[in-house]
Amino acid sequence: MVSCNPWLRIVVEREVVGMRTWGQFVARRSWAVLLGGLAVVLVAAAYGIGVFGNLSNGGFDDPATDSARELALEQATFPGRETDLVVIYSSPTLTVQDPAFQRAVTDTISALPAKDVAGAVTWYASQSPGLVSADDHATRVIVTLAGDTQDAKSDNWEAVKGELDAPGLSTSIGGPWAVFGDVNEQVSKDIARAESISLPIVFLLSLLIFGSLVSALMPTLVGGIAVMGAFAVVRLITGVTDVSIFSINVITLLGMGLAIDYALFVVSRFREELALAPDTSRDSVRAAIVRTMTTAGRTVLFSGLIVAASLASLLLFPQNFLRSMGYGGMAAVLVAMVAALTVLPALLGVLGPRIEFGRMPWRRGSRARLADARTPDALHGTDHEVVHGAWARVAHSVMRRPVVYLVVIVVGLLALGSPFAGARWGSVDERVLPVSSPSRQAADLQADLFGGESASASIMLRGADEAGVAAYVTELGDVDGVVTAQAVDSTVVAGDRLTLVQATWQGNSQTTASQDVVVGLRAVEPPAGSTxxxxGPTADAVDLIDSIGAHLPWMALMVALVMLVLLFVAFGSVVLPLKAIVMNAVSIVASFGVVTWIFQEGHLAGLLGFTSPGYLDVTQPILMLAILFGLSMDYEVFLLSRVREEWDRTGDNTRAVAAGVQRSGRIITSAALLLAVVIGGFATSGIVFLKMIGIGMLVAVLLDATVVRALLVPATMRLLGRANWYAPGPLARWWDRHGHREEALPTPSHGLPAPELATAP
Structure with missing residues (x-):
């Protein structure tokens, strides 16, 4: 039956020409496409493996902020004064004043290469009482690494970290660069462990889901291609801009995760089409490839573009860390998409029915088929699937009471998200590390020996005379919370007097109280005619929070506009994209609430093995938002493609929703389960922010694939009815001529000619 809706009529001329043409090409040239693709993969792997030497460190600052400008001016005017490392030397028997203790410290520090170390402040040179412990058995040395860039400082830290041990004394090394080095080392270990845990489980689950050995290998194959290809793309990008080493994390996560999803969609549809073919001849295999590309291939194409567009929103931020995550994520997604549309269908064309090789016992004795994902043509004219299928029964149950389900689910999700309303923000410090990490232990030791935690700010004052400096320092000392404020150095540059002032206070640098101190310091007016x-670390955090807050609305606007356009092109409706954005936002807020409850408030800290800092790292929810919005649309596209398919065929909204949920339910659940395993591997990390990403995304993916897709979507689509497919007249006419639908090729059983498959030459 042809749809009775004037703007939704089915016409053969409006088929998905591009994907059909590509499917025919791959079907005819399977070996050529496969061998060409594998050659590109081998070249990309050889080139991409060198990406690690091209990646930069850091990148958490916005160069336009006051804190970044202060650091640049301080480095240029008073080099050798930043606190890059804090080295603690201690002895249970010797005191700091003992000649042997002094000789061990001074000899060690003086032997450090000048090309790697710009300066070091010791108690022996400065006599500063803050550098000696209360019991006189420990001293700390403030080391400034040479270099004007984060990469240079990172290289110099690697060069000197083995040279700081003093003979006869216990040595503990802390400070920003020690923390950063330990984070990098721990991240590398954690990713390797996550992969070693998740990949075998993914393979076993794939074997259970697909029921044959060869089919189960496909997701892992596409995942490997996605990761190695993304490495090569990112290495190319490093030739024109800096890319942070943290981009590797998102490449591994999304490269494997989405490749598994896409392989599952494509392989499942191919096996479905092949199972419904009259035989397993070469022509039937080619027809199955064409059909797969015009259906699942089209879904993968739109999903890949939507996820990549969501990640592209990270490029709007000035922080290189977030931009790098955008580069890495987009590379991983697009390479996974291309692999799923080239190498994978070509391999399926070569394998044909051999995709069922190594069939498990529960699949033996019958041709490969998917019980929950038959084509509409196979069951056209019956109500069996859309009435009696397990997922269809769930959908019908929801659609009988849509208001009840909608209210209960939305209220429940918002309740889960309620802790997020009280989120506090900060940046990375040593508490993101396990308690066993050397720099974390050094920070704890420093707090124990030197009177608890303290924080500081560096202020560069330009154009003030001595009287003005003295008055300004006095006002800084009166700021609530400040313990000391003093001018530590001064010089004249190009006729301007530049003075370095330092203010200190008690407490951790990332707390809300410390951020309030920085706000108070900035509220002090400098002397007339000066700036x-x-x-400092706290000012960096304040500026990071402000910078992300200022760019977040633009990110949201970009993501929303791209989603609206792509989903309209995919489904011809302006209502469905708006509904999808709202539903996805609600489910993501729920996952953010769980993250806040766990990682800010410290619930389950003992069970999960971390120390709550009392705030959330402000960059991680932004990264999660970009990834999760894209991933949630992945399942949305797959589900709505099946719904649209039935709507075009029948014009019955209720039947279309039930059929869409039935035909996609098994695949979406399987894809979410496999993706959850990949993401869950990151939840085992010893780094708090990686653990937070793993758990937050795990919650979001599971909620999205179950509560949202199986319950919330049917409820909202039942309430909206025919309005689901509404588009203004001009847009509807445009889409009727140029839009895309998954199931555009009618079959002979409906009185229309079957699509012609070009024969092999």
Missing amino acids: ALVG
């Missing part, structure tokens, strides 16, 4: 820049 002041406030920097």
